[in-house]
Amino acid sequence: AQRVTQPEKLLSVFKGAPVELKCNYSYSGSPELFWYVQYSRQRLQLLLRHISRESIKGFTADLNKGETSFHLKKPFAQEEDSAMYYCALPPPGGLTFGKGTHLIIQP
Template sequence: AQRVTQPEKLLSVFKGAPVELKCNYSYSGSPELFWYVQYSRQRLQLLLRHISRESIKGFTADLNKGETSFHLKKPFAQEEDSAMYYCALYPPGSSNTGKLIFGQGTTLQVKP
């Protein structure tokens, strides 16, 4: 089945440690990929998108088409990074145009 997979439900690190939140997808072609974040008691919001190749709050994500992955990375985690992170994509192909699909989410816990 076509899907977005985030294998870790919970990732716990100490402040200052590197962070990598994993995301794999099973679609062929070139989906448009995003990372969304939900801080405690706040709305789900966009963190970054692949097409922009941007770095937001120190986070970056690289698309690896060979491994069909879009892992989110940050070299030095901060306590304020603690949140739920979702990988998302618009699948390629006209039959799925517009359908934004999310992974299961990973809770990042940054300990002091």
């Protein structure tokens, strides 16, 4: 069965510090992975997907098949990055989400 693990429930870093949100997955086949973000009082939205290989809001994520990881990184955190972040595996059917990491950026 496919599974997504986000080991950190809460991550607190200072503004300007690097951020790494961890995501490990279990999946048979070649996965496409996603990061979704939910800012306070807003709906869940796609941040990035690995297949597009783009940087969104300064965030990047590299798929490491050997380590079965898809960690989300940003070199310099900003206060507006504070949010819930969810790593997800793709359909068929619906997305399989991790439990999420609450990222808090301290001023």
